[in-house]
Amino acid sequence: MRIDKWDLFMCSLIGGLVICSPLIGVYYGVKWIINHTPSKIKNKEEQDLEIHKLEQKLGLIRRDNKALHYDPHYYKINLIFISN
Incomplete structure (x- = not known):
């Protein structure tokens, strides 16, 4: 089975979303909590x-x-x- 550029691109995009989504959620959650002190x-x-x-x-x-x-x-x- 060959892996071409498109497969690498899609895997890296999905992996990036999986890693970054919780971090973005934590950022906005903390920001909301701080703004409501x-x-x-x-x-x-x-x-x-x-x-x-x-x-x-x-x-x-x-x-x-x-x-x-x-x-x-x-x-x-x-x-x-x-x-x-």
């Missing part, structure tokens, strides 16, 4: 409060509290459209 949650709430105060000063529409990330480009673009 009380200190991180407190820092995020403080940042949200500061962002909301700045939004009120600028007259921007407030984002809801369920937002996961602050997107400065979104607010920059909307600020340009609102000011014109």
Whole structure:
């Protein structure tokens, strides 16, 4: 039985997935746990409060509290459209 390049490629691809998948899962699991510690949650709430105060000063529409990330480009673009 001959082993050609395609067989080697597929075996290495499957082997890489088998080895890397648990490591990727552990990485994202640890990242999720760290982001849900009380200190991180407190820092995020403080940042949200500061962002909301700045939004009120600028007259921007407030984002809801369920937002996961602050997107400065979104607010920059909307600020340009609102000011014109």
